[in-house]
Amino acid sequence: MPGGSRREEIGQRVLSANDRIAAENRARFKAAGLYVLNLIGSPGSGKTSILEATVRRLGLRMGVIQGDVQTSLDAARVRAAGAESVQIETGGACHLDARMVARAMRELPLEALDLVFIENVGNLVCPTGYDLGEDEKVAVLSVPEGDEKPVKYPALFVRAGVVLINKTDLVPHTNFSMERVKGDLDKLHAGVTVLAMSCRSGEGLQAWCDYLRRRAGAGN
Amino acid sequence: MPGGSRREEIGQRVLSANDRIAAENRARFKAAGLYVLNLIGSPGSGKTSILEATVRRLGLRMGVIQGDVQTSLDAARVRAAGAESVQIETGGACHLDARMVARAMRELPLEALDLVFIENVGNLVCPTGYDLGEDEKVAVLSVPEGDEKPVKYPALFVRAGVVLINKTDLVPHTNFSMERVKGDLDKLHAGVTVLAMSCRSGEGLQAWCDYLRRRAGAGN
Numbered sequence: 067m068p069g070g071s072r073r074e075e076i077g078q079r080v081l082s083a084n085d086r087i088a089a090e091n092r093a094r095f096k097a098a099g100l101y102v103l104n105l106i107g108s109p110g111s112g113k114t115s116i117l118e119a120t121v122r123r124l125g126l127r128m129g130v131i132q133g134d135v136q137t138s139l140d141a142a143r144v145r146a147a148g149a150e151s152v153q154i155e156t157g158g159a160c161h162l163d164a165r166m167v168a169r170a171m172r173e174l175p176l177e178a179l180d181l182v183f184i185e186n187v188g189n190l191v192c193p194t195g196y197d198l199g200e201d202e203k204v205a206v207l208s209v210p211e212g213d214e215k216p217v218k219y220p221a222l223f224v225r226a227g228v229v230l231i232n233k234t235d236l237v238p239h240t241n242f243s244m245e246r247v248k249g250d251l252d253k254l255h256a257g258v259t260v261l262a263m264s265c266r267s268g269e270g271l272q273a274w275c276d277y278l279r280r281r282a283g284a285g286n
Numbered sequence: 287m288p289g290g291s292r293r294e295e296i297g298q299r300v301l302s303a304n305d306r307i308a309a310e311n312r313a314r315f316k317a318a319g320l321y322v323l324n325l326i327g328s329p330g331s332g333k334t335s336i337l338e339a340t341v342r343r344l345g346l347r348m349g350v351i352q353g354d355v356q357t358s359l360d361a362a363r364v365r366a367a368g369a370e371s372v373q374i375e376t377g378g379a380c381h382l383d384a385r386m387v388a389r390a391m392r393e394l395p396l397e398a399l400d401l402v403f404i405e406n407v408g409n410l411v412c413p414t415g416y417d418l419g420e421d422e423k424v425a426v427l428s429v430p431e432g433d434e435k436p437v438k439y440p441a442l443f444v445r446a447g448v449v450l451i452n453k454t455d456l457v458p459h460t461n462f463s464m465e466r467v468k469g470d471l472d473k474l475h476a477g478v479t480v481l482a483m484s485c486r487s488g489e490g491l492q493a494w495c496d497y498l499r500r501r502a503g504a505g506n
Binding site: 139210217218 | 328329330354355356357359378380407408409410411412428429430431432434435437438439440441453455456459460
């Protein structure tokens with residue numbers, strides 16, 4: 067996003083085209099009765115591991131649309147765990163856009179699913195501004211990234227409906243302060259749901275699955 | 287980077303304007319006899335901690351240009367460690383470009399320095415394509431991000447002159463395989479320098495400082 071008003075103007079036009087397609091995606095997901103979550107976090111924050119653990123525990127039929135700059139390693143992992151999965155290789159692009167999701171969702175058996183996850187490209191910045199047609203953005207922040215990340219990358223954290231603080235098993239080996247991050251999140255986005263979890267120890271996975279069941283309207 | 291040939295064309299023009307300014311930056315750095323490194327890695331990979339540890343150990347006069355989406359926390363940290371530092375708040379942009387660096391370098395006493403670091407915005411994807419006028423790109427990959435990152439985000443790793451594998455103190459608490467990552471890096475970019483380090487334990491910092499002294503032409 068370098069300067070230049072010509073480029074900004076084109077950027078605006080691209081964004082509003084994106085918003086139109088996102089609205090169509092949203093209508094299509096809604097017609098199929100699906101709750102859709104857009105998972106955003108840094109490379110290595112644990113997005114795919116969270117999806118694997120979620121598929122194994124949740125007991126709902128999950129579809130996953132996964133964006134990666136390159137490779138289809140992630141799709142293979144969630145498919146092995148039991149989800150329907152479509153991989154988008156963005157070929158260098160640093161975020162998913164609504165058009166990519168519109169294409170990918172055609173390959174999912176939407177009517178046979180309860181819940182859809184979109185796993186965005188690993189990036190705390192660029193995916194934040196693109197509506198994909200989701201119901202909710204989920205921010206994933208892993209403990210070793212550091213507790214100051216919400217303050218440094220606020221755009222994601224003010225837009226997310228829920229923040230997952232992942233890899234809590236590493237807290238004893240870092241200087242991460244759960245109080246600091248919760249305090250900062252509360253200032254940035256009062257009332258946001260914050261769930262601490264670890265896919266290694268299993269901590270917090272039950273609370274996360276309960277949250278998803280309520281969101282998917284599948285009872286408590 | 288959504289599709290559309292009009293946008294791509296504009297993108298190309300922006301990039302070549304960037305390359306022109308980068309060439310000017312490079313000439314200016316060279317005239318001052320400076321070696322310049324562009325540090326690229328995910329949010330939380332430890333770029334600022336590496337700079338702090340480097341300033342404290344290296345014994346050379348260092349200038350640091352730091353890009354952040356928001357806040358100037360990082361500049362305060364390296365300044366406290368003893369470097370000259372200029373902070374660029376990109377205001378939402380996901381990478382530094384050559385123009386931002388051209389402005390920032392005017393605020394550094396270039397003739398009084400031995401070495402300059404540019405700490406890019408925390409992002410494994412977008413900064414990769416922008417030449418800033420550096421001599422060398424340095425990729426920072428931290429252990430908790432996972433050992434498959436070079437394969438998933440190859441663009442950075444094929445362009446980097448050196449790869450720092452940081453936070454090795456966390457290896458016992460993860461399933462990170464140093465052999466896997468070194469094997470993958472060797473396939474992607476044969477002969478690339480790979481240095482394992484930990485700012486907590488101090489492992490590898492001496493080898494890194496020796497590398498920098500050689501690069502800065504300050505003897506062995």
